[in-house]
Amino acid sequence: MRAWCFVFAGLVAAAAPAAAESVKVGAILTLSGPDATPGLQMDRGFRLYIKEHPHDLPTGVTINLIERDDTGPNPDVAKRLAQELITRDHIQFLTGVLWTPNAAAIAPIVTQAKIPFIDSLAAGVTIPRLSPYIVRVSFTLWQTSYPLGQWAAKERHGKAYSLVADYAPGNDAENGFAAGFTEGGGEIAGKSRFPLSDLNFTPYLERMADAKAQTAFIFVPVGSAVTMMRDVANLDLAQKGITLVSTMDIVPDEQLQDMGDSTLGLVTSGNYSAAATRPANKAFVAAWKRAYGDKALPDFAGVEAWDSMAAIYAVLKATGGTVDADKAMAILSHWKDPASPRGPIAIDPATRDIVENIYMRKVEKVNGRLANVEFATIPDVKDPWKERNPEKK
DSSP: OHHHHHHHHHHHHHHSOOOOEEEEEEEEEOOSSTTHHHHHHHHHHHHHHHHHOTTSSOTTEEEEEEEEEOOSSOHHHHHHHHHHHHHTSOOSEEEEOOOHHHHHHHHHHHHHHTOOEEESSOOOTTGGGGOTTEEEOSOOHHHHHHHHHHHHHHHSOSEEEEEEESSHHHHHHHHHHHHHHHHTTOEEEEEEEEOTTOOOOHHHHHHHHHTTOSEEEEEOOGGGHHHHHHHHHHHTGGGGTOEEEEEGGGSOHHHHTTTOGGGTTOEEEESOOTTOOOHHHHHHHHHHHHHHOTTOOOOHHHHHHHHHHHHHHHHHHHHTTOOOHHHHHHHHTTOEEEEETTEEEEEETTTTEEEEEEEEEEEEEETTEEEEEEEEEEEEEOOHHHHHSOOOO
16 A cells, blocks of 8 residues: 555656746846836836736746846946846846946946846947847937937938937937938037936026027936926927927837927937837737726837847747856847837847837827827838947957
């Protein structure tokens, strides 16, 4: 009898499914303070992808998302959080990160630990060059501002004035727009930068208006967009004969509803709009509303988080759920998704940077709500800065 019991117990054990393997994904986000909005968008994007793809991983494999709050542009905090996620939580992938200085601080950590880092939002042009374990799924400001400069020059030759936040992506935006605008026949009448910590934009805007340029280009981090657009509305640049153009950061889709009709007609460049009619995007927005409420909208931070998780899933599907850093990077550096909500995307294996469509968008009313309506597409845009500044071997 005892022997039979042992045999029965062995059969039960053999028939039982193997314990699920939990793959730990660390995400460093800005979840508190004045810049929390894009962090909350990324959190929703990560979690929605996991929710909508319950059967897309190998049998027995699950995702354990571990999030940490860097509280803002704090490189020392981001570095410490990355160290803790790696040594204490034993993550196998790192993702997220809004701020370029934070991403730069993390780069040596992931290099030493050999942890694949999927950059979901930080936009500084040099980020993938800082570590062989970084791949960018977001964008660079050269990708969005250079085509915008070309468009502005074509539409309205003359003089332009640029006003940008004084940190790496702001500098990239300034230089990218200037290159596109001047190569198109325009002239830069003046430039000004403001500290990230300064949210009183009125003096800078007044200086810009006094330059009497026909075109004004502004770049502001997404977390400060509502404040900037409030100050822009108070100054009424249009009455002064100044046409404002910007990148998508200034009118994120969900915050656009809080900015009012003063945004109508504003032309921006970007890699995404929630109003896009692509079938993949319509399905994505519908899933977002089911999960987060009928008035909720994703913006570019949300869709880039969704795509970051899609890239991680692609690695796990290709490897059967095992995680080897070098094999993961080989897969990630060639990853592509022809049906992302933002259109076809791919990683350039030569740079580990994103190749994506850039859309020209105009703020219009759609079904009574403000929306960034895409009216032109520049397909398959690589980072123009890297094409002008090839890496030295």
